[in-house]
Amino acid sequence: MKIESKKLQEYAKDMFRKAGTTEEEAATVAEELVTSNLMGLDSHGVLRIPQYLDQIKEGLIIPGSEVRIVKETSTTAIVDGNHAFGQMVGHKMATLLITKAKTSGVACAISINTPHVGRVGSYTEQIANAGLLAFSTVGLYYNKPLAPWGAMESRMGTNPISWAVPRKGECPVFMDGAMTVVAEGKIRTYVQRGEPVPHGWIRDGYGKDTTDPMALYREPAGTIYPVGGPNAGGVKGSGLAVMANMFSIALADDDYWTGLAKGEKQHAENGVFMMAIDPDAFCGRDAYAAQVKNHSDYIKSARPAEGFKEVLMPGEFEHRNADRLLQEGIELPDDTWNGIVSIAKNLGCDWAEAYEVGEIKSRFVRY
Incomplete structure (x- = not known):
């Protein structure tokens, strides 16, 4: 359709x-x-x-539900999502950090009691569109679908990470991605289309590679490989996923495994860490904009590989x-x-x- x-x-x-x-x-x-x-x-x-x-x-x-600030300094905040839509929480955090960073140079916040926030890059882009640099990590209150490096069973969520920086006259340069080879929602799209997923994306609940997307949702639940895939590169994706938890859920003095062990109902879905940086606190916005252009122009000047028309930022x-x-x-x-x-x-x-x-x-x- x-x-x-x-x-x-x-x-x-x-x-x-x-x-x-x-x-x-x-x-x-x-x-x-x-x-x-x-x-x-x-x-x-x-x-x-x-x-x-x-x-x-x-x-x-x-x-x-009202999104509330429950603890605050001139450069930090704890934002209680209060079970409002995650998108409302994400945008409030970004708006708050833009104000703080323009006053103090650098600011960061974490969220608690927050449902699924959607596309994390939306909030880092919001900050970048205000002329600031942005960074965000999201820890998921799940013990699946990411199996830590060397494990057969999952212990973490997809734990996305996003960066964004302003680029004068162009869309922000931004990266937003799960620390699994693909977002879990991507597997849902293959279920909806009735198609097998590419080899090297997921394993079934017995640790065997599979292309059946439903293997992720059946019991025993399957897993998605970390960024880097089934080879040695996967250790990097696994490590980044761990760090996303440390910057979000752990920093909020929270967890999900304790509740899981007790059989308690999940009370949140995402824990968000978000940061904004004003280039005026460093080299200045004009100087930074010139450097972003210099870097972008140089990177895009590389000769395209076979099958590509141009190099994209x-x-x-x-x-x-x-x-x-x-x-x-x-x-x-x-x-x-x-x-x-x-x-x-x-x-x-x-x-x-x-x-x-x-x-x-x-x-x-x-x-």
């Missing part, structure tokens, strides 16, 4: 409003999800709508993809579209009555 992004965003917004969210929450989350689809990051797009609606029913997301592909799909529309797998329409009909969304629900071969999956 190909659909205009503006229309898809309005549909998503309507679904959230029907589920009891505020107007601001519905608009913010819908925009975040559709922007992910536009950037080619379907793992964090409208595929997440059923997950968020389920989490509202489960009490993991509480619509209308991190973030260029995503923004170009978004520009293209704004014109062409977003292509969703039939099962994803049919599932969303079916849910929308149950919510009483008027727009859904204009669409027929086709056969759904693969249901939405989540942990």
